[in-house]
Amino acid sequence: MPEKSDLPAAMSGISRRRRPPLAWVGNGFLIIVAVLAAYVLVSNLAKNPIEFLQNVLDGLKLGCVYALIALGYTMVYGIVKLINFAHGDVFMVGAFTSFYAVSQFNLHQWPQMLFPAIPAGISLVVGSFTVILLSMVVCTLLAITIERVAYKPLRDAPRIAALITAIGVSFFLEFFGALQFVFSPRFIPYKSPFDTTAWYIQGGIHPIVSGQSSPDNTISFSNIFLIILVASVLVQLFLQFLVRRTKIGVAMRAASFDKPTARLMGINVDRVISFTFAIGAAFAGLGGVLYAIAYASIWTQLGILPGLKAFVAAVLGGIGSLPGAFVGALIMGQAESLTMSYISTPMRDAVAFTILIIVLLVKPTGIFGEPAGEKA
Amino acid sequence: MKRFLSLTAIVLVLMVAVIGCQQAPKVLKVAVLAPLSGPVPTFGVSTRDGALLAINEWNAKGGVLNMKITPVVEDSQCTPDPAVNAANKVINQDKVHYIVGEVCSKASIPISEIANAAKVIQISPTSTNTAVTVDKSGATKAYIFRACFIDPFQGKVGATFAFNNLKAKNAFIMFDQSNDYVKGLAEAFEATFTQLGGKIVGKESYDGAKDTDFSAILTKVKGAKPDIVYLPDYYNVVNLATKQAKAKGITAPFMGGDGWDSSDLDTKASDGGYYTNHYSPDDQRAEVQNFLKAYGAAYKDDKNNPKVPDALAALAYDATNLLLTAIKNAGADNTDKVKAAMEGISFDAVSGKITYDAQHNPVKGAVILKVTGGKVTFNSFVAP
Numbered sequence: 001m002p003e004k005s006d007l008p009a010a011m012s013g014i015s016r017r018r019r020p021p022l023a024w025v026g027n028g029f030l031i032i033v034a035v036l037a038a039y040v041l042v043s044n045l046a047k048n049p050i051e052f053l054q055n056v057l058d059g060l061k062l063g064c065v066y067a068l069i070a071l072g073y074t075m076v077y078g079i080v081k082l083i084n085f086a087h088g089d090v091f092m093v094g095a096f097t098s099f100y101a102v103s104q105f106n107l108h109q110w111p112q113m114l115f116p117a118i119p120a121g122i123s124l125v126v127g128s129f130t131v132i133l134l135s136m137v138v139c140t141l142l143a144i145t146i147e148r149v150a151y152k153p154l155r156d157a158p159r160i161a162a163l164i165t166a167i168g169v170s171f172f173l174e175f176f177g178a179l180q181f182v183f184s185p186r187f188i189p190y191k192s193p194f195d196t197t198a199w200y201i202q203g204g205i206h207p208i209v210s211g212q213s214s215p216d217n218t219i220s221f222s223n224i225f226l227i228i229l230v231a232s233v234l235v236q237l238f239l240q241f242l243v244r245r246t247k248i249g250v251a252m253r254a255a256s257f258d259k260p261t262a263r264l265m266g267i268n269v270d271r272v273i274s275f276t277f278a279i280g281a282a283f284a285g286l287g288g289v290l291y292a293i294a295y296a297s298i299w300t301q302l303g304i305l306p307g308l309k310a311f312v313a314a315v316l317g318g319i320g321s322l323p324g325a326f327v328g329a330l331i332m333g334q335a336e337s338l339t340m341s342y343i344s345t346p347m348r349d350a351v352a353f354t355i356l357i358i359v360l361l362v363k364p365t366g367i368f369g370e371p372a373g374e375k376a
Numbered sequence: 377m378k379r380f381l382s383l384t385a386i387v388l389v390l391m392v393a394v395i396g397c398q399q400a401p402k403v404l405k406v407a408v409l410a411p412l413s414g415p416v417p418t419f420g421v422s423t424r425d426g427a428l429l430a431i432n433e434w435n436a437k438g439g440v441l442n443m444k445i446t447p448v449v450e451d452s453q454c455t456p457d458p459a460v461n462a463a464n465k466v467i468n469q470d471k472v473h474y475i476v477g478e479v480c481s482k483a484s485i486p487i488s489e490i491a492n493a494a495k496v497i498q499i500s501p502t503s504t505n506t507a508v509t510v511d512k513s514g515a516t517k518a519y520i521f522r523a524c525f526i527d528p529f530q531g532k533v534g535a536t537f538a539f540n541n542l543k544a545k546n547a548f549i550m551f552d553q554s555n556d557y558v559k560g561l562a563e564a565f566e567a568t569f570t571q572l573g574g575k576i577v578g579k580e581s582y583d584g585a586k587d588t589d590f591s592a593i594l595t596k597v598k599g600a601k602p603d604i605v606y607l608p609d610y611y612n613v614v615n616l617a618t619k620q621a622k623a624k625g626i627t628a629p630f631m632g633g634d635g636w637d638s639s640d641l642d643t644k645a646s647d648g649g650y651y652t653n654h655y656s657p658d659d660q661r662a663e664v665q666n667f668l669k670a671y672g673a674a675y676k677d678d679k680n681n682p683k684v685p686d687a688l689a690a691l692a693y694d695a696t697n698l699l700l701t702a703i704k705n706a707g708a709d710n711t712d713k714v715k716a717a718m719e720g721i722s723f724d725a726v727s728g729k730i731t732y733d734a735q736h737n738p739v740k741g742a743v744i745l746k747v748t749g750g751k752v753t754f755n756s757f758v759a760p
Contacts, residue, residue: 048599051595051599054595058589058592058595062589186640187612188640189615189640196619196623198625200625213625216598216599216601220625222623295588295619295620296616296645297588297615302588305586336589337591337592340589340591340592340593345580345582345583345592345593346581346583349583
């Protein structure tokens, strides 16, 4: 029986490839890097704990934005095994949609215009929610269209074809958006639906008046930071609930596990896939609006780097895993913020992508990932 | 018959043209090479309008050396190839001896090679790259000049203003490591500021094309407590950084260069900031106010209101005036004499009193603008 005797040889071939003879060199290097990083962090924490905490908070803000994008990557990958590189550009479209809604149509002021009697605060909250909802809807429709036009015809094609198509769609959105009559190639100052205010903590919480100084060695944070934090946690909980407790969630898990069998069980797999794209895009749209409010300058390539970093976050957490994407994104945010503070600003992206390489070398399945049973 | 008639007509027109030329030999041709199409057409229109205004004013006063000045306008597109074609056309076909242009350094540099070889005087109104007037071996191109200051000069002026006028003793520098313009300004600022006795309390770089989050740098700024933060980048980075600085409770004013000069500058976030620029319409010097009046009378906007000239128009106007004054001082339409006259000129231009250094860069002042109350206002004029 030649087949049987072949099998162990193939297996050992795989394991040999996974554990090269000089693995200890790489591992030793990693340990040295980890020790160095720990030393830098601990010594800086001891030197100025308040500044350290401030940097952690800034990293948390970045991480939560990445989390909103990473969820979309991981969900789509979980079901169709496609890395949807256009996801970062859907995020960009979300930011632009809200920009036009606010600057051209004053959508954030509609409650006040229709019902002048209601208090300004409530009007602002309702108006801002409308803007965010509109962006989410636009992104959802865009993602469904992209899925129909660019990915669905390639469902039975080799996976690399869909991947390259995704890159094509991404470039299309960036450079179509850069046309003068679409979004224009300029950096556009973003008009926020509400003003950002900041506070500092010193025996209580005090507001920072724009243009006035806050005391030294205090921790400051802004309202947009709180909104991003709350939004990403809520979205995470919502998706957990959706995937674990609802019928469509069961269908998603079934389609992810085994598409042909799911189809035999009466699940409309195509609709489930469209739904997955839609929900990922909706939260990318939400992330886009919040990102634009926080950083207030938008252009058509604004989605590239956050998109790539969210992708790294999804891989780090274990692509296909929802909690993994969230945890991975938080780690990425911290890595970036602490690199900027304690190593050097230009190193931030280098560190982010070094993490990707290390994860792929050491634990390709990521933190929460299940070991790949089939060839992934 | 029709063909015969039209041929006759053409021949007649040509004859008139030839006779016309013979009868009035005293015409001085000046080429204006401007990017009227391509990526920056608005720059081109301003440049052409500024140059033509100066030529019309000289013609109204009787021209130069009793010669009428005829402009030859060509579109050089802010791109090397069309710029080279335009330069060859005006030099070989139109036989001009003087060129005003181009706007962009990357177009001005190839034009300067051709002009210098043909001993044609070129004066670029706005190209700031040092390679426009200096060749690869470091020698000055004899026939090439410019009307704007070069990049490092802005850093020098910024540092002088911060130290002397704002009484800043400690400065923090933020700069884009991948942008030569920003780096040049930052280095010049640092050198001058320390030379004057100030202290650089921190220096952080970033990548302006990619970075949007400056919180870690700004936390360091907050800790370093500078009197001024020098950020000589373009408006998009300035908008991001100043907004995040305000949210961190940083009150030290930000300062930059002409990259801030944009209608898209977030004046709320950058409130209290300063930047250096070539010219300001709010400057009360007589040269500026007379130029404003003349420009507004000659050019109208869509609503038929007088147009307010931008820095490009002002510099093109200055470049043309400098050239014609040098020709007048030289006393002859001879580029060697005009070149010598240019080198020795001292001229009160809209953008300040201009003299030339050995590398044909103008030695002149800059204006300091302040962002305050949602507007950009003229603060002061700093002599070199």
